[in-house]
Amino acid sequence: MTPILMLGAGRMGGAMLAGWRKAGAFAASDLMIRDPNPGQAAAQLGAEGAQLNPADADLARARTVVLAVKPQLWREAAAETVSWLSEDAVIVSVAAGVKSADISREFGGRPVARVMPTTAAAIGQGTASLYADDPAALSRARALFEPLGAVVDLADENLMHAATAVSGSAPAYLYAFIEALEAAGVTAGLKPKDAAGLARSTITGAAALLAEGGEEPSELRRQVTSPGGTTQAALDVLLTEPSLQTLLREAVAAAVRRSKELGA
Numbered sequence: 001m002t003p004i005l006m007l008g009a010g011r012m013g014g015a016m017l018a019g020w021r022k023a024g025a026f027a028a029s030d031l032m033i034r035d036p037n038p039g040q041a042a043a044q045l046g047a048e049g050a051q052l053n054p055a056d057a058d059l060a061r062a063r064t065v066v067l068a069v070k071p072q073l074w075r076e077a078a079a080e081t082v083s084w085l086s087e088d089a090v091i092v093s094v095a096a097g098v099k100s101a102d103i104s105r106e107f108g109g110r111p112v113a114r115v116m117p118t119t120a121a122a123i124g125q126g127t128a129s130l131y132a133d134d135p136a137a138l139s140r141a142r143a144l145f146e147p148l149g150a151v152v153d154l155a156d157e158n159l160m161h162a163a164t165a166v167s168g169s170a171p172a173y174l175y176a177f178i179e180a181l182e183a184a185g186v187t188a189g190l191k192p193k194d195a196a197g198l199a200r201s202t203i204t205g206a207a208a209l210l211a212e213g214g215e216e217p218s219e220l221r222r223q224v225t226s227p228g229g230t231t232q233a234a235l236d237v238l239l240t241e242p243s244l245q246t247l248l249r250e251a252v253a254a255a256v257r258r259s260k261e262l263g264a
């Protein structure tokens with residue numbers, strides 16, 4: 001499966017490169033990175049032997065091509081590279097919303113796997129939703145993402161929209177929640193530094209407990225909610241319409257709609 005050619009090493013491509021480097025998943029010499037402005041992870045790997053912005057003729061060495069440019073730029077990236085690639089190169093795309101049939105067409109009919117990853121891949125705690133018609137492309141995608149965290153296979157390409165909304169885009173929902181909790185803490189009288197410290201470490205601790213214990217979130221919620229207590233008072237607000245459930249259902253539906261528009 002190597003050498004791997006990374007097309008685009010921005011936030012997501014850079015996170016994958018950082019995660020592979022941290023995990024020791026691939027030798028730097030097995031990585032080729034194409035990006036007009038390679039970021040820190042690419043530069044580190046470049047110093048360790050990865051090929052940065054290889055010449056066109058060298059692209060024929062790549063066995064796996066990771067498409068990690070913005071969805072608006074993917075056709076341009078494909079057009080620049082397709083004629084140089086080897087016939088047996090496999091394409092793994094992380095571009096939100098872009099269908100595998102369209103990618104395969106622009107890449108000369110080569111097999112394609114689609115992945116919706118998260119940037120926590122940089123620290124080996126990513127989550128990747130995978131889909132491919134072609135079993136070889138699917139196992140190629142799995143080999144790229146297993147060193148970067150959790151991997152979930154999707155049965156149908158259409159589910160990629162839902163996976164994007166519930167996973168790819170979801171770290172931003174959580175960050176927005178933490179920002180809001182911090183602001184509410186300040187309104188309740190805490191110093192900004194204390195509100196930030198309390199909100200952040202409480203949330204990372206609660207997430208770690210969920211990850212470690214194997215208990216359902218609903219059970220963990222019950223364990224910290226005494227009837228008639230302070231937590232119950234706050235939850236009564238969060239669960240009154242428009243409740244957290246309603247807001248998240250609408251947010252996920254909006255992300256699904258946008259994912260479909262990007263792929264149209």
Ligand SMILES: NC(=O)c1ccc[n+]([C@@H]2O[C@H](COP(=O)([O-])OP(=O)(O)OC[C@H]3O[C@@H](n4cnc5c(N)ncnc54)[C@H](OP(=O)(O)O)[C@@H]3O)[C@@H](O)[C@H]2O)c1
Nearest residue numbers: 008009010011012034035068069070071077094095096168
């Ligand atoms: N960020 C996330 O959390 C996330 C999560 C899941 C999936 N994704 C997907 O990952 C893809 C990349 O997103 P991103 O957030 O990483 O975007 P980004 O930070 O803008 O990174 C894309 C990189 O590609 C470079 N680039 C542009 N045109 C290129 C070309 N023709 N050949 C090679 N490199 C080129 C860009 O350089 P310039 O800046 O100079 O244009 C940039 O460094 C998107 O398709 C997105 O849907 C992102």
